[in-house]
Amino acid sequence: MPKAKLTDKEITTAIAKLPEWKVVGGKLNRAFKFDSFVDAFTFMTKVAFAADKMEHHPEFFNVYNRVVINLATHDVDGISNLDIELAEKINAI
């Protein structure tokens, strides 16, 4: 799928269906907390495989049982349809 930079209005519309996600520093952001480091890392591994299949890759920040994910598209210098698609896939994991 081609990458298209979303307008602020399009982001607002898309985010309405992804209430766990917000825009922080121009990126889609969500924080997760798990019971253990292994649970957190298992989740990150699942996200990594889903992302690689899309050829669209997240930013991960992990400390012990916490994971923060930021999604942006460097090719368009903003948030694209692929970030929305990946956020939906992450929500399903």
Ligand SMILES: C[C@H](O)[C@H](O)[C@H]1CNC2=NC(N)=NC(=O)C2=N1
């Ligand atoms: C060539 C390759 O498909 C591109 O560089 C992809 C890889 N993964 C990517 N991931 C993200 N998050 N943004 C991109 O612009 C991007 N580009």
